[in-house]
Amino acid sequence: MRYFVINAKNYSEVSGKGLESLAAAVRIVSGKQIFREVEFFLAPPNFGLTSTVNPQSSYHVLAQHLDLAKLGASTGFSVPEIAKSFGAAGSLINHSEHRISRNDIESLISRLRLLGMISVVCAKDDEEVGEFSKLAPDFIAVEPPDLIGSGKAVSKVRPEVIMGSRSALDRNRVPNSTTKLLCGAGIVDGIDARLSVEMGAAGILVASGVIKAPDWENKIGELAQGLIDAKTPGAG
Secondary structure, eight states: OEEEEEEOTTOGGGSTHHHHHHHHHHHHHHTSGGGTTEEEEEEOOGGGHHHHOOTTSSEEEEESOOOOOOSSSOTTOOOHHHHHHTTOOEEEESOTTSOOOHHHHHHHHHHHHHHTOEEEEEESSHHHHHHHHTTOOSEEEEOOGGGTTSSOOHHHHOHHHHHHHHHHHHHHOOTTOOOEEEEESSOOSHHHHHHHHHTTOSEEEESHHHHTSSOHHHHHHHHHHHHHHOSSOOOO
């Protein structure tokens, strides 16, 4: 299985009806038989969680961030249990644009695990990948901050980051862990996606490479095709 996470961030293109169009594009592509070996995830702005959740769709919805605040009197916080009640399957954690402490990362992973929710922890380099792998999240996405949104894919300009991250994950993996490595930052085409997997990732995390594309359905399909074209599948 290959994994494809689309982070919509707070781009103007996904405000209002735009988010519905993006969700429709993800639904169409993820529903195609040729992509049955790709598992799709969409992380919309938290305001749009309910508008993107569809039990009939073949993709999962992730929150872009969740807080450790408890149920009840916690005005303004994004509470995991509430997110799940609205259909979120999990959440991104520690994105480079919303970094949190290691203790909070560990607590969120544990809380999501208890709720049966997916954790996608973002790391800036292979050192963090190794550190976070000890916490056994479902996914770790390595994204060098300086390449995010640059259009310069880490798989092309800094491939050692992917290979080093895969090695760090394998060295520090705890017993029975199934943590999988995702590659992000600067991914814009199918070649970037293919190279990411061939270098050891199990999939990709993409934001502007999809959202800024003129045709979302075509771009999502191109990237998904790159994932399944990879000669050496990333196992984790």
